[in-house]
Amino acid sequence: MQSWVWRHVHLRLPDDWELLQFTRNPALGRCAFADRYQFRFELCWREVPGAPDFARMLTDYQARLDEDGLQDTRRIQCAGWQGVSGVLPDRRTTCRYGAHLADLGCLVEAVFLWPKDRRSDIESAVLESLHSEAPTAEGLVHWQAFGLDLHTGRGGRLEYCRADPGLAEFGFSFGRRRVWERFSRRGLLAQWLTVPVPEWQRRSIPKGFRMLQSRQEDQHGHSIARLSAERSSPRLADFWQGRREYRAAAWRCPHDGRLYQVSREAPRGRGVDPRWPPVSLRCCADLEVVL
Amino acid sequence: MSASRGDANQVNQPGNWTAMLRARPTRNTAARAVEKDSTGVTVYVQRRRPRWLVPPLSWIVPYAPERETTLDALGQRLWQCCDGRATVEEIVDRFAAEHGLTFHEARAAVTAYLRQLIQRGVLAIVMQDRP
Numbered sequence: 001m002q003s004w005v006w007r008h009v010h011l012r013l014p015d016d017w018e019l020l021q022f023t024r025n026p027a028l029g030r031c032a033f034a035d036r037y038q039f040r041f042e043l044c045w046r047e048v049p050g051a052p053d054f055a056r057m058l059t060d061y062q063a064r065l066d067e068d069g070l071q072d073t074r075r076i077q078c079a080g081w082q083g084v085s086g087v088l089p090d091r092r093t094t095c096r097y098g099a100h101l102a103d104l105g106c107l108v109e110a111v112f113l114w115p116k117d118r119r120s121d122i123e124s125a126v127l128e129s130l131h132s133e134a135p136t137a138e139g140l141v142h143w144q145a146f147g148l149d150l151h152t153g154r155g156g157r158l159e160y161c162r163a164d165p166g167l168a169e170f171g172f173s174f175g176r177r178r179v180w181e182r183f184s185r186r187g188l189l190a191q192w193l194t195v196p197v198p199e200w201q202r203r204s205i206p207k208g209f210r211m212l213q214s215r216q217e218d219q220h221g222h223s224i225a226r227l228s229a230e231r232s233s234p235r236l237a238d239f240w241q242g243r244r245e246y247r248a249a250a251w252r253c254p255h256d257g258r259l260y261q262v263s264r265e266a267p268r269g270r271g272v273d274p275r276w277p278p279v280s281l282r283c284c285a286d287l288e289v290v291l
Numbered sequence: 292m293s294a295s296r297g298d299a300n301q302v303n304q305p306g307n308w309t310a311m312l313r314a315r316p317t318r319n320t321a322a323r324a325v326e327k328d329s330t331g332v333t334v335y336v337q338r339r340r341p342r343w344l345v346p347p348l349s350w351i352v353p354y355a356p357e358r359e360t361t362l363d364a365l366g367q368r369l370w371q372c373c374d375g376r377a378t379v380e381e382i383v384d385r386f387a388a389e390h391g392l393t394f395h396e397a398r399a400a401v402t403a404y405l406r407q408l409i410q411r412g413v414l415a416i417v418m419q420d421r422p
Contacts, residue, residue, distance in 0.1 A: 018395045036380070036394050038307045147393075165392060165400035188390055191365065257391050 001125065005133055005144040006031055007045060008104050012129035014122060017041055019145055024158045041126070042111040051100040052107060058084055061096065070094070078120060079127040081110070085118070093118050101132040138277045143170065147258070149282040150183045178241065179266040183281050186259040189252070193259065198225035201250040205229050206265065209246050220286040224251040230268070242268035249291055253283040262291050312398075313419040316382070316405055317375035319412055324370065332367045334360045336412040360411050369404055373414055379405070 001012040004019065007026050016035050023029025026047070033041040058075060062084045065073045070086030076095060077083070083097035093114040100107050110130060112123055135141045140151040145161075146168035156172035159180075166187035173180055186193075193200060198216060205211060205227070214227035231244040238244060248263035262281040282288040322336045335357040344354055362370055368389070372382045379401065387397035408414040 016394070018393055020395060034395070036398075037309045037312070165396045165403075166390070187392055187396070190390075191363075 001129070003129075003144055004031075005142045006043070008133050008135075008141070009043065009045065009101070009108060010129065010131055010133040010142075010144075011043065011110075011126060013041060013126060019163070022145075022161065022163075024161060026158075038113070038115060040113055042109075042113075043130075044109040044111065045106045047105055048100070048107045049105075051102065054082060054098065054100075057098065058082060062086075079124045081127045083110075095123060097123075097127060099130075103134050104132045140277050140279070147185050147256070148183055150262070151280045152181050152183070153179075153277060153279060156181065180264065181279050182261075182263045182265075183279075184259075184261045185283075186261075187257070189257065189259055197223070197250050197252055197259065198227075200259075201225050201227055201248060201261070204248070204250075204261070206246060208232060209244075219289075221254055222251045222283070222287050224249055224289060238267070244268070247291060249281075249289050251283070251287075251289065253287070255284045255286075258283070260289070262289060264291055308398075310418065311402065312378065312380035312383070314379050315375055315377065315417045315419070316373040316379060316409075316414050317417055318370070318373055319415055322413055327361075331364075332362045332370060334362065334370070334413045336360065358412065360408070360413050365400075366404060366408070369401065369408070370413070373405075375417070 002015050003010065003012050006022065007029070013033055014035075017033040017040050018035075019031055020034045020039070021030070021032040023031070028046050030042055030044040032039050033043075062073050062075065065084060065086045070088060073084060073086040075082070076085045078095075078097065081097040081099055083095055085093060085095040087093050095112040095114070095118065097110045098107065108130070110127060112118075112126075133142050135154040136151075139154040141154050141156065143150050143152065146163050148168055148170060150170065152170075152172050153174060156174050158170065159173045159177075160169070160171045162169040167184065169182065169184040171180065171182045195203075198214060202211060202214065208231055209229040210232040211227060211229045214225065217224050217226065226249045227247070229246040231238065234243050244265060245268045246263065246265045248261060250259065250261040252259050260281055260283045262279060264279060278290045280288050280290045319336055322334050324332050324334045326332050338356060338358050340354060340356070344352060368386075369382070372385060383394065383398045383401050386392070386401050387394055390397070392400070405414065405416070409416060
């Protein structure tokens with residue numbers, strides 16, 4: 001089983017179920033997971049003002065499944081979750097459970113799709129693991145998906161998430177996009193990484209920035225390249241916000257052979273703000289790099 | 292059918308791509324591959340001469356009897372795997388193992404590359420009959 005954390009919701013799923021579709025909208029959305037042949041699990045969320053009437057919700061849902069032509073619809077319960085199951089015309093069984101996560105103020109639905117026999121042991125393990133993961137006391141928010149295990153600042157907006165072959169990347173913005181935090185994990189290195197990691201990182205400095213310093217350090221068998229840069233020609237806003245600074249750390253994890261990078265671009269004043277906690281990215285059990 | 296990895300707002304396809312995984316890509320028998328150096332292969336695919344390409348039009352419009360496709364290292368590996376016996380799923384598994392990718396990462400990469408090669412006539416795909 002592997003862990004996933006998306007939109008403050010943590011869950012554990014079988015290793016071969018991968019996230020294929022996702023929504024960035026925190027108010028309403030879904031994540032769909034698939035094994036190698038078909039979709040197997042869907043996590044849906046919707047912000048609600050208060051706890052819904054579950055009994056009525058499930059009755060309505062069961063009636064809708066009946067209308068849709070599903071057979072053998074019935075109420076089910078698993079690991080303390082209530083739900084409804086039904087058999088689709090192609091003989092697949094669908095089991096839909098719901099819960100209200102009061103601390104997140106949202107309604108979550110966990111939908112399983114079983115191509116053959118229903119596996120209540122897997123359902124139970126997944127539902128037991130499903131819980132809310134609110135921001136930490138330090139103001140950090142946990143995300144875990146596509147091999148990235150990261151902590152970003154609270155109040156960030158997930159601006160983009162790329163999940164291409166050999167490239168997973170998250171980008172968060174804060175405060176009217178004045179601050180950016182980016183996390184990436186790159187594979188297929190033999191095909192494109194032709195220079196050492198510190199040199200690659202130097203080349204990845206955003207346009208208009210000049211490097212201030214770079215250094216390398218070793219931690220638990222990982223060689224981490226760190227650098228800082230600043231905007232070379234300040235703009236008007238830099239005079240009251242502070243000159244824009246770029247800080248980044250990159251390393252190659254010897255366990256999975258991937259290249260990880262965490263970076264933050266912010267006005268310099270923000271960098272020393274005690275309310276702005278240091279972000280982190282973990283590549284394996286051995287290493288978590290804090291920026 | 293296929294399923295891309297990405298934003299559900301942009302991508303929302305029904306989920307069963309088993310038929311695609313069971314298909315067998317095979318090389319175009321009319322194509323010839325030339326190994327140019329140790330890292331690349333160029334595949335030449337014969338083109339049919341258009342009927343309208345007759346003098347005096349043919350004196351002006353250039354016509355190449357072969358279409359040239361240069362494969363990089365990944366494409367070359369894919370070309371080697373597409374022997375008409377291996378299924379897309381087996382090729383994806385091989386690709387994932389060789390490059391340390393997950394199954395769906397490798398599937399997305401392999402199917403995108405296969406699509407390009409099929410469009411260029413380098414490969415053809417044989418679908419398995421429905422049971």
